[in-house]
Amino acid sequence: MSARQKVLVIGAGELGYQVLNSLAKHPRQAEAVAVLLRPGSISSTNSSKKEQNERLRSFGISLISGDILEDSESALVSIFKGYDIIIGCAGFVSGKGVQSKVTRAVLKAKVPYYIPWQFGVDYDLIGRGSPQDLFDEQLDVRDLLRSQNETRWTIISTGMFTSFLFEPFFGVVDLQNGTVSALGGWENQVTVTTPADIGRFTAEIVLGEGWEENFADCPIFIGGDTISYEELAQLIERVTGKVVKRNVRAIPEIKAALSQEPDNGILKYQAVFGQGRGVAWDISKAWNTQKGLRTITAEEWAKNNLV
Template identity: 40%
Template structure:
């Protein structure tokens, strides 16, 4: 069998069954995008992993509606508690699927993402998308104010090491590639667009008509809506082409704080938004003085002020390369004004 035919066979096996871990905001966006993808017929089976309580008749009405919505999209369910389950238990579930996309993590304890990656490798999942829909953690580097980022780096190292071992084994095999290892894809998305407008984050406070720059007015950040993250992820799942064992980037917008302020003024009109600069010293003091939930926000702000791994050019993104129209900041504001989904106070800054 030639190399091209062998690769196509691998892709077909990956696409035969797809499992999405989690049915929160991001998970639903991925599920809906997969269901709507023009090449959806390449998937023979799509399932969603949730806790057993989510499927019980006594579950909250909102969860019951979510379950009905997912079933209407043609997806089935698997049940497990990813926090309580062992690596072996999770591997047993994940091993039944060609592709696994992890969309759960914001509220999960430290170590959960490591365990899920271990389960994907132990279950010899053909392709794994870890929960890293956020920043460029390698550019940020180890030892940042966000401890979760260090775990994300360890997950990447684990996946790369497994890939290197697999490639070495393939080279030693006679007759070419076995294709039996786990490929991985990381989708870096920047900030969730909605979080940019959560007052507690500190960048945009619509009620007070205030916009703040973290570190400097010309520093940039990248943001993408959850809906567009779902579309980009579904695109790579269903039509990967040459994408394998790598990080791909998406961006609804890459915008400086100065341009963000100008966009807000242009959209809302009236008196200009008040502009405040939170420089590095101010943000470091916030980190030192904050506690509880505010400490989490202060650490995120400090990360963005560093200016590393939080923004990238639009030209090199998956959406630019494949001609996918995405929602930018101005478009998001228009959607909010038209009664679209605005910022959720409890939303996370990014799923990574």
């Protein structure tokens, strides 16, 4: 198949927009790029949403009406049939069961190439039954993909969005109180990547030279930075010029809190990252490093956004 393929991106949120932006600006242009948006998003009178839609259209991107939550599987099949590559960027907000439905529709539509919504951790290594119950469906999706050989696929493992690590609500960096809390222990590491870098790398995976080799029916590991919680505390001190207090959120403490609030999504994530398994990898071996693609490090992000 020619590199000038027809590409459909599902969703235009924080990550989806960056993927669309990078696809539109890539030197090797696709034949067509479209984005699947809910009907209400396309017709929205919200000024920021209208502005984003117009910006996407100015890039030459078609806005396709569809709802992965509400539409039937057969309706999604009808939409997906017209594309060579589908990239899922709708995230977990779509609810349980939706990613599996989308994947089944992709396979029934016999889409040649697929990048599912798996922009995150190493779900294979974490395994089933983790504190974050949403992760089990990611393994269901992988089982679906591995059980067939008509649709080629790649999973882009990115770690955590860089900004998420610094968000006060995540409970690791608290600048207001000058505290950094390690999840599980100071030696535990986390891999982080900015959505902008994920967008660039995804476009390169889809449109770059030798792009078909990237669809090897297995995960690709990318990353902007891999950092321990102790290194994070030192980074905060360098960037802010202030000494921070150090605190450890031990796994028993997190799990005890989770038992009291079983629906608390942040505690679920803290428990997974505190276990320190499948949430970090060697940046020197990452796909983008091997390709010589520069990234925004955690420290660069902090300097640009915290000071």
